[in-house]
Amino acid sequence: MPEPSKSAELYVGVDLGGTKILAGVFTSQLKLLQTAKLSTKSDRGFAAVLDRIDRCVRDAVDEADMSLKQVRAVGIGAPGAVNPENGEVIFAPNLEWRDAPLKKELEKRLDIPVFVENDCNACTLGVHEVELKGKPRNLLGIFLGTGIGGGIILDGELYRGFNGTAGEIGHMVIQVGGPKCGCGNNGCFEALASRTAIFRDIQQRVKDGQKTILTEWLGGDLSELRSGDLRKAIRKGDKLVEKVIEEAAEFTGIAVANLINIFNPEVIVLGGGVIDALEDEMMAIVVETAMDSAMQGTTKGIEIIASELGDNAGITGGAVLARQRVK
């Protein structure tokens, strides 16, 4: 595989999360060359996080043996409501940011054009443009992690809605009177199938006296629990974990059916940490439940798939965004 030349144009995608910053250097054909990772340390404040994003971008470019001068633009997916015009993060609860001028401040540090998008929108862009070669006209991205978010591609373009907040599918109520959600409502999709919901459900069952191999591995409070542990437990035949994951997959299937009934998209792609870790355990149940629950006639020719980009969906989408916007 020939290396891109020292004069090639590059794009950098950044996935800004509540706990870590991931930066990826991409060629103009959106081939990933290198990544770099730093913890976010959001408790140190906005300026410190800006410095860390700056450093992470420079680290990634350096790791790729490239120069920052080759980078035409940086695209960032940020965890919250974003104004894509001025690049401000309107509200990011995990970072405790409000009206944070991310684009402006980062451009000062890097002296490169910076573009900002909601993180799930960025992931959806990445999957659509790179993994699916831009083919589906209408696509829905659903990302299951600590929370649940989504992105919507309509007629080949990211759909943002009236206030730029479209795609908040994690807060679709699917069980009135169900478990409390962080947003204040009850029975949101996120309160039923996110990692947070899955962990809460397992911990509750352990408190209720049910048995799981997880407590042997991690101690009774399960405070160090990770998605990968769930996969390992299920493969060891752990019935408690299997049951909880099955239920989360069924709720996800119902949410997918709702979205098929509403949007009738061509492709629905699932991703995020929960799906990355538990694809084999969850996807068949998600697809079967969705296909059973969606209205007759709505599912013909529709695909429900898991993204193969994994952790790289966000940086890929950041690079797609950077390339789209700088052109």
Next chain:
Amino acid sequence: MPEPSKSAELYVGVDLGGTKILAGVFTSQLKLLQTAKLSTKSDRGFAAVLDRIDRCVRDAVDEADMSLKQVRAVGIGAPGAVNPENGEVIFAPNLEWRDAPLKKELEKRLDIPVFVENDCNACTLGVHEVELKGKPRNLLGIFLGTGIGGGIILDGELYRGFNGTAGEIGHMVIQVGGPKCGCGNNGCFEALASRTAIFRDIQQRVKDGQKTILTEWLGGDLSELRSGDLRKAIRKGDKLVEKVIEEAAEFTGIAVANLINIFNPEVIVLGGGVIDALEDEMMAIVVETAMDSAMQGTTKGIEIIASELGDNAGITGGAVLARQRVK
């Protein structure tokens, strides 16, 4: 008000329902001149219904003192899945139609171009184009009647999705494990807030021994119940009916909040027989519940309104469709 001349161009909109056919004659500025109504008599079969649509269109034109020769096109909203390209009704359970060539057969009878659309899509087109003057770029129509359906306007145009089935919002599950829906699922929006759901709920409460003025008016089985009776009962202080309608309005508010979170439309317009009859009793609860439940930041500047077109939304949308397609 000057009458349109005998040479003016006209459009006819038809609202084809399970029980009645409504036809309306419109000027090229979409002013309604006259309507005509016939029962559908779908039990007599497809050809008989075609004859009745034909007659209803001719009746409406005649009532307006106009000639069929002035009609440039007919637009029909049909209760089911429709192929808007070839004008076939793919599946209409209330009419027991499958793959019915409505456009082709009606054009033979009328010798005028005929265009066919799903009924809720037609209503949404009518509200968007005539009531709201085409202003909102993104709009969601929600129609509560015997069932619940919706229509989606994105970027000023009707959005149909991959299989043309987008907008089936009545089958969004909002209460997993809730009441059985006609579609086979449980807890669909339609199973919680349609006229069918409301009547079922009232009848169940009566069976359970609760008191309502409705049984004094209509007898114990309430077989002749209509939406208008509910309004009258509430105005007489009937607590049972008030409670049932309040719950239906709350479920509707949750459904609206879900759709705001997902789509972030500029305007959400509610219509259909239930809203037409119970607007004063329901809308304040719908709006309050939706605004409370939707995510922070998504509702800024958004409007949730009841359509003023009432029963004429369908024929208005039919005329809009006819005018759009024939141009």
